[in-house]
Structures are given as structure tokens and as C-alpha cells.
Amino acid sequence: MRTIDLRLNGRRERVAVEPHETLLLVLRQRLAATEVKSGCERGDCGACAVILDGRAINSCLTLALQADGKAIQTVRGLGSPEAPHPLQVAFIEAGAAQCGICIPGMLVTLHAFLQERPNPTREEVREAIGGNLCRCTGYQQIIEAIELAARRLRAVNRP
Amino acid sequence: MLLPRFEYRPATSLAQATTLLAERADARLLAGGTDLLVDLRERRQAPGLLVDVSGLPELGGIAVRDGSLWIGGGVTVAELGRAPLVAERAPALHQAARDFADYLTRNRATVGGNLANGSPGADLVVPLLALDTSVVLAGPAGERRVALDDFLEGPRRTALRRGELVRAVVIPQGGGVQSWYKLGLKRGGAIAVVSVATCLRVGTDGRATGAAIALGAVGPRPFRAREAEATLLGTSLDAGRVALAASRAAQAARPISDVRGSAEYRRAMVEALVTRGLGAAR
Numbered sequence: 001m002r003t004i005d006l007r008l009n010g011r012r013e014r015v016a017v018e019p020h021e022t023l024l025l026v027l028r029q030r031l032a033a034t035e036v037k038s039g040c041e042r043g044d045c046g047a048c049a050v051i052l053d054g055r056a057i058n059s060c061l062t063l064a065l066q067a068d069g070k071a072i073q074t075v076r077g078l079g080s081p082e083a084p085h086p087l088q089v090a091f092i093e094a095g096a097a098q099c100g101i102c103i104p105g106m107l108v109t110l111h112a113f114l115q116e117r118p119n120p121t122r123e124e125v126r127e128a129i130g131g132n133l134c135r136c137t138g139y140q141q142i143i144e145a146i147e148l149a150a151r152r153l154r155a156v157n158r159p
Numbered sequence: 160m161l162l163p164r165f166e167y168r169p170a171t172s173l174a175q176a177t178t179l180l181a182e183r184a185d186a187r188l189l190a191g192g193t194d195l196l197v198d199l200r201e202r203r204q205a206p207g208l209l210v211d212v213s214g215l216p217e218l219g220g221i222a223v224r225d226g227s228l229w230i231g232g233g234v235t236v237a238e239l240g241r242a243p244l245v246a247e248r249a250p251a252l253h254q255a256a257r258d259f260a261d262y263l264t265r266n267r268a269t270v271g272g273n274l275a276n277g278s279p280g281a282d283l284v285v286p287l288l289a290l291d292t293s294v295v296l297a298g299p300a301g302e303r304r305v306a307l308d309d310f311l312e313g314p315r316r317t318a319l320r321r322g323e324l325v326r327a328v329v330i331p332q333g334g335g336v337q338s339w340y341k342l343g344l345k346r347g348g349a350i351a352v353v354s355v356a357t358c359l360r361v362g363t364d365g366r367a368t369g370a371a372i373a374l375g376a377v378g379p380r381p382f383r384a385r386e387a388e389a390t391l392l393g394t395s396l397d398a399g400r401v402a403l404a405a406s407r408a409a410q411a412a413r414p415i416s417d418v419r420g421s422a423e424y425r426r427a428m429v430e431a432l433v434t435r436g437l438g439a440a441r
Contacts, residue, residue, distance in 0.1 A: 018164070019165055019167035043196075055237070061192050061193055065167055065211075066213065131348055
């Protein structure tokens with residue numbers, strides 16, 4: 001066992017981990033971050049996506065030890081039911097969530113993506129969620145939600 | 160599902176990493192982890208020690224050195240796709256980086272990993288091969304440089320010897336008009352059915368002074384279609400010549416039939432995509 005320090009949604013955490021434990025496992029089983037979903041566990045589905053030091057990544061293909069000293073953001077750090085993030089509001093308004101298992105990974109992926117690219121084309125939006133599988137919606141409402149959120153975020157961030 | 164147990168050492172320097180890799184026969188290098196951790200989970204590999212080189216400064220950096228484009232082995236595919244220097248000097252590689260796997264994977268996967276993994280369809284390897292790239296290997300005894308064509312020894316086999324890692328790739332300044340095309344079964348997260356990179360240099364008289372055609376996923380390793388290239392040199396690249404070169408490239412392909420496509424289909428696609436790539440460059 002080795003102890004790692006990380007910042008989870010702004011909160012300092014110290015947790016003992018084994019070398020072979022993935023970040024996904026430690027987030028869910030030690031840090032109660034069950035909003036991070038476990039899907040394929042081989043980097044194909046994006047359900048386990050989190051933001052690690054500003055970049056969206058699959059937590060199933062990252063060792064917990066590799067997150068030592070780093071900042072992690074999950075969907076819970078994005079917004080809350082009382083104060084949802086504009087992406088979350090847009091997903092609700094567009095009816096972009098059905099069963100919901102892909103949504104936490106989808107939202108953090110998009111949050112990181114929109115920070116890199118605040119004014120994406122539709123093609124870029126489609127490409128950005130290429131690693132996030134949704135088996136319910138057919139993606140149409142998701143894409144509409146992203147474009148709605150991007151428009152609102154640009155209006156808010158305009159100097 | 161749990162990964163098998165292993166020891167873990169974060170590398171603090173290139174020298175320490177290569178020494179650790181040389182000392183332990185059961186050590187494996189960990190960079191982005193996008194291939195390795197899947198292999199571990201599926202029990203295709205069982206290393207006793209992982210040496211983590213992710214974030215090692217000596218493996219980073221994209222720069223022009225002595226006229227060549229130097230790209231560190233630890234550079235992520237996302238960094239490659241964002242780099243103006245790569246877009247300017249190696250547009251085929253830049254496009255391949257943007258078509259690579261998916262957004263989440265690109266944030267972790269590295270240039271060195273794509274080479275060291277030795278996949279017959281490795282997306283970055285095909286354009287790098289067309290650009291006459293050489294590979295800088297670092298080991299406990301120092302560095303050596305090999306041509307990428309010699310680095311690729313076969314399926315999942317490379318020139319990396321015990322203790323060595325991919326320090327960087329070096330793309331000589333060659334100029335030329337480049338193209339890249341990857342045919343997949345879908346756009347996101349696709350494995351190539353066929354991939355083609357071309358690079359043509361044309362003299363002031365309109366005749367080809369250089370021609371490179373690299374093919375992926377249609378042989379045991381990515382390779383150059385040398386005979387097809389030779390049919391283009393010194394010609395004015397008219398439609399007949401391009402068709403002949405494309406047909407020779409298809410003959411050079413040694414594809415297999417698998418879940419992604421039949422050998423016959425792949426060969427037909429080589430011909431179509433080489434025609435398209437050379438046409439775009441004409």
C-alpha cells in the first residue's frame with residue numbers, strides 16, 4: 001500500500017492504494033465517488049471519464065498512483081441539483097439523458113472540451129464525444145444540448 | 160475487474176528508467192497506458208514491474224533541431240494534434256493525430272507508445288514512415304538512432320532491446336505535398352481497415368523528385384510500397400502513372416481477412432486510397 005494525495009473536486013483527499021488499482025476503482029470504492037461510472041473498463045466507452053489536471057481521460061486506464069498530487073474533477077464538481085452547470089441545464093432541457101450511465105463521463109468530457117474549444121462546429125462536437133458511448137439517445141439530443149450549452153457559455157464568458 | 164498485481168516505480172529521469180528496464184526482465188514501460196492496461200486486464204501480459212515514464216520532461220517537447228522536426232516519445236497524441244509546428248511541417252502526421260482513436264484516448268496515448276506497441280495498423284507510424292522518420296532509442300548504454308523502417312520488425316516486434324525506450328522521433332526537412340487517409344468502420348475510436356500516407360516532391364519542371372507511399376493494416380507491419388514509388392519518380396504524375404502506382408501499391412499489400420474487412424476489399428481500398436492521396440498532392 002502507498003498513500004497518495006489528490007484534490008477531488010477541490011477537496012483534499014489522502015488515500016492508501018495498491019499499485020495495480022486503477023483510478024476508477026479508487027474513486028468509486030475508497031472515495032465514494034460513485035458518480036464516476038464503470039463501463040467497459042478498457043477505454044472504449046467513456047463512462048469512467050474524469051478531468052485529470054485539466055484534461056478529460058478514462059479513469060479505467062489510469063493507475064491511482066498516477067493521480068498522486070493531481071487535481072481530479074468529476075461530474076459532482078461540475079454542478080449540483082441546486083446550482084447545475086450550464087451543460088447540465090442544457091442536457092435536461094434538450095432531453096439528452098435517458099438511462100443516464102454515460103452522462104457523468106459525457107459531461108466532464110464536454111466540460112474539458114468546451115474550455116479548449118468554446119465555439120466548436122457540429123462536426124467537432126460529434127468528434128469530441130467519439131469516446132463516449134450512449135446506447136439510448138442516438139446522440140441527437142446530446143449534440144443539441146452541447147450546442148445550446150456552448151452558446152450560453154459564450155454569452156456568459158463574453159468580456 | 161482487477162488488474163493483476165505488479166510493482167510500480169515512477170521514473171525520475173531517463174537514465175533511471177532505462178536502468179530499471181534493463182535490470183528487470185519482467186519490467187515494462189508505462190506511458191499513456193491506453194494499450195498496456197488493456198493488455199494487463201485481459202491477461203495478455205503479466206509484467207512484475209511497471210516503470211512509469213509519463214510526464215518525464217526528457218520525453219516531452221516538439222521542436223525544430225538542426226532543421227529536423229523532433230517530437231519527444233512522451234508527447235501525447237492530443238499535443239501532436241494541437242501543435243502548429245506539426246501542422247506546418249508534417250501535415251499528414253498532424254491529420255493522423257486528429258483521426259487517432261477518440262478524444263479521451265488522445266489525451267493519454269503517446270507517440271512512443273504507438274511505435275513501441277508494434278501494431279500493423281498503428282495510425283502515427285504510417286505517416287511517419289512516409290516522411291522518412293528516424294527513431295531515437297535511449298538505453299542504459301546511451302542513445303542510438305534507427306530508421307523507422309528498420310525499427311518495425313514485424314507484428315508486435317520492434318528494434319527495441321531490453322532497457323530501451325523511444326526517446327523521440329525525428330522527421331527530416333523534406334517538404335513535399337502530403338496526404339493521409341484512414342479507412343475505418345466508423346469515425347470515432349476506429350481501428351484502421353486500411354491507412355495510406357503519401358508524400359510527393361515535385362521539381363520546377365513538374366516532374367516528381369521524391370515519392371513516398373506508406374500503407375497500414377495491410378501487412379504484418381506498416382510498410383513503404385517501394386515499387387509503386389519508383390513508377391512515379393521523374394514522371395509528370397499524369398493520371399496513367401498515378402493509376403499504375405496505385406495498382407502496384409495494391410499488389411504490394413499483403414492483407415489478411417478479419418472482422419474489419421476481407422483481404423480482397425482491403426487490396427481494392429489500397430488502390431482507391433493511393434489514387435486519392437496522390438491525386439490530392441498533384
